[in-house]
Amino acid sequence: MYKARIYVNYKPSVLDPKAEVIKNTLARTGQDNVQSVLYGKYFELELAAADKDAAAKQVDNICDQMLANVNMETYRFDIVEEARA
């Protein structure tokens, strides 16, 4: 069993209105020491696979096709082997 931890974020050139609002609100409540905010998605998938490479290949494909919108998002992931429960 493998666990994939996947991070999906907007590309740097894309305006992220969500992160903007959070940053402004922190500043408004006196927390302007927070200098940058990134707001992304985080996924964990557990999957059975022949080996780590196979798992990585499948996860990469799932990210590209489904979890990330590659027109405006980038993704990265890591994969760890898990002991069977």
Added chain:
Amino acid sequence: MYKARIYVNYKPSVLDPKAEVIKNTLARTGQDNVQSVLYGKYFELELAAADKDAAAKQVDNICDQMLANVNMETYRFDIVEEARA
């Protein structure tokens, strides 16, 4: 400068419709080897703070008050010190 990496997820007792959709779609496309899907939010904050403890305290407060709704979500974070640019 500190960087906080924050993960916000639904509590296990809350059914997450978005994760369900992903899992079902994977199954429908023949990828039923994916046995669990967790769909969360991921934030990165960069903040200036006196020390790591102070940063952690502030981040914990931001999570509790703003980034997570503790009625249905849990959060965790880690903090790393960053070299100034």
Added chain:
Amino acid sequence: MKAAVLSFPGSNCDQDLLWALSDIAGIPADLVPASATDLSGYDLVCVPGGFSYGDYLRSGAIANFAPVMAALKKHAANGGLVLGICNGFQILCEAGLLPGALQFNESLNFICESEPLTVVNTNTAFSGDYQPDETIHLPIAHGEGNYYADPETLAAIEAKQQVVFRYAANPNGSLNDIAGLTNAAGNVLGMMPHPERAVETLLGGRDGLAMFTALKKQMEGAAYATRRA
């Protein structure tokens, strides 16, 4: 007798609510910006629908940090009437003035529809002009109206009869079909359906009007009581 309609950046039902209160129900009402810090002088404070601050983090989450919220919490703690509709309901939950939270609709889609509701509690300041167990139709328009509370909270809500409106055909997955409920004290009501959209026959129905007439009576009575005291 006076009502306040709060207006957060991104609120978009504030004018509709103001119109329903003042022009239709005859309750004098002011629009009060989120930057205000004082709500004294208002008997009823309404938190309208919309997408406060874009609802970008979670619906209602950012509004909780607006300056006016301290005054709203004070008003509620003093027993003042508070009505939150749609995004207003979400804000009241985020602010801890009502129990639970509102999650994405089960279908994950926004739903705009006229929904049948059952009025299950007419012993509140908001619902006294409805008949017990009456079925009414009110519009809903939301993407995150799926009411959630953990089992203990839910049990407490039911035990204290805080639920005022239940969906007759649950559109969004809300637990116990909850469409609207009050706090334990009964002076704060939050609901996803829009009574302010149902106060004119021209626009398709008047089932929402009884809520405003009940509130008016309540406030008139209260104002009379204060005058006597």
Added chain:
Amino acid sequence: MPRVELSPKDIAIKKPYLDWGLTEYEYDRFRTKLGRLPNYTEIGLASGMWSEHCAYKYSKPVLKQFWTKNERVLMGPGEGAGVIDIGSGKAVVFKAESHNHPSAVEPYEGAATGVGGIIRDIFSIGAEPVALLDSLAFGELDEAHTQHLLDQIVAGIGGYGNAIGIPTIGGETNFDPTYARNPLVNAMCIGVMDKDAIQRGRAAGVGNAIIYVGAKTGRDGINGASFASAEFSDAEQADRAAVQVGDPFMEKLLTDACLEVTRDHQEALVGMQDMGAAGLISSSVEMADKADAGMTINLDLIPQRESGMIPFEIMLSESQERMLLCVAAGHEQEIIDVFQKYDLDAVVCGQVTAGHRYQLTFKNETVCDVPVSLLTSDAPVYHQKGQRPARLDQPATDFAPEITDLHDTWLRLLGQPTIASKKSIYRRYDAQVKTNTVVTPGSDAGVIRVRGTKSALAATTDSNGRYLYLDPERGGALIVAEAARNLVASGTEPIGITDCLNYGDPTKPEIFYELEESAHGITAACKALNTPVISGNVSLYNETNGIAIYPTPMIGMVGLTEDLHSITTLDFKRPGDLVYLLGRTGADFNGTELQKLLTGGIAGRLFDFDLDEEVTVQKLALNAIRRGFVTAAHDLSVGGFAAALSEMALAGQLGADLQWDVPASYAFAESAGRFLMTVPAAKQAEFEALLGSRARLLGKVTAADQLHIQMQDADVQLTMAELTQAYEEGIPCRMK
């Protein structure tokens, strides 16, 4: 790797402009008129301003023929949107825009930013946006890709409109393989304003300030037509988004702030325009052009979201939610204060200058110094020659359907996605915010009241590429007539149109023919129906692998009634009401949904269409409604009698018992100029006297749970349950 700005000489040699959409001829034209070699920024600006989107270089000769003026029109095409007088001191403002290509690439954000863009066009005139509509076309719904596009495009439209708080009161959704890889996403916005407060996009008065307002400028959206991807390294490509993300929250603030400026600071505001296609360059230079003025802008002052942007990028960025204002000198702070109240960036970035030069400075250097006209009126205009496609001269023989099982055909037709209920789509749009919506989606037109008056406005969007494919001219006229029919059925008088012209590559003579001929048809119908074209938009190059979509002009039409009581919906109201069919039905089957259903495609000569008769029937129908004879009205269009009758029954949850002495196939004919109406028995005489032979009594509305129709060669009974199943499930069951 930062972008390298080629020197003027290197530009002449390396010709990067070819990748930005400029031709060799266009470069030469620009250089010759300028009198020297253009630099990198200047030729970049030309690539934006001389694009079809900004210069209409292919479509201008076609658009010229449109009929744009009658006594009610206060402002025609040329500004952000057109304006029509609706009495009581009020005016209606509307326009439509296409976002086909962005929506094909990124359906959610493409559709959302399309809505955001059209809203800015409306409030830039000074009008409060009060309603939205859309017009969508997709490939066959059995394809997973189409399902994904539909889901995400609808989510995007709702995501923007719902959040900003403007009701979506109507639209249309069509399905045909021609749109499989080229979906159409057209959005329309309607605004209402005091008629004496019209704002124009003008930068007049030497020394007056140019103020930039709204979101910061980023690199998003500059690699469209004019910015070829070949120029980027892979790493850059990976960082660069092909699409913009819409921010409805920002736009809500922007709308409210701009309306406050137009309302309370009239003496300070000289002009206002939104930054749409080709962003800052098009808005600024057009504002100078319209005022016959010059302009200078300091690019260092433009709020920027990213570091290291070069002038070319700043000027051509299509970042969303931005506006440009011209403000009287001395009033700058007054205006900036308004925007600051809404937490919005507003900065003085330039001035109106004497003369006619358009000048940009960047880091204390002049990076552009060209005549204003070089970027505007000097853009080339191409007079293409159309060529009649061969298919129009050798039409297939007329389709003559034989209906052996009317019951089965009826239900199958009703379940076709183009005909079936669109409720699963429009229930994802907030149709009621602002509490003005008198008729929500599901009827012939969306209707909103006009606050402060006794009037109401109705609106509809209509298109039918199949008709135009078979006959561009007649199809063009038909579609305008159909839009008008929808408004009349709702009890309003059509007063004007906006359009989106969705076509293939105009440099192909056959495509240009389609464009030109359909414009003839549209114009003829507009004149006959007294509905001038007050605004519009052109979307060309809708092609996949060299194959164009069907010519698909989208007509957005607005109707007016000054009496709320005349508003009529399509649902059967009462058992016992008499059911009438208005207009003539013929064996009109080519191009119909029935032909598509039974033969898998469309072919043949498009059926005849009598424009004068259409006008007459519409006038009579509106008259009957206004005189209070009519309890329900519905126009007949795609799917003909069968679709229309089913919709009336389903909406009212009442049946009907009818006799119609024509062949069963006629239930599906799409002959124009027809309505179904119900009339209370007490009004029968008056109604029949008014309509004469143009109305045929078919029978009665019944309390029964079924439709019963006796035709010449068939007798059919359809239960409400069967009808509901076919109609309501048509789309949802294919989305799974």
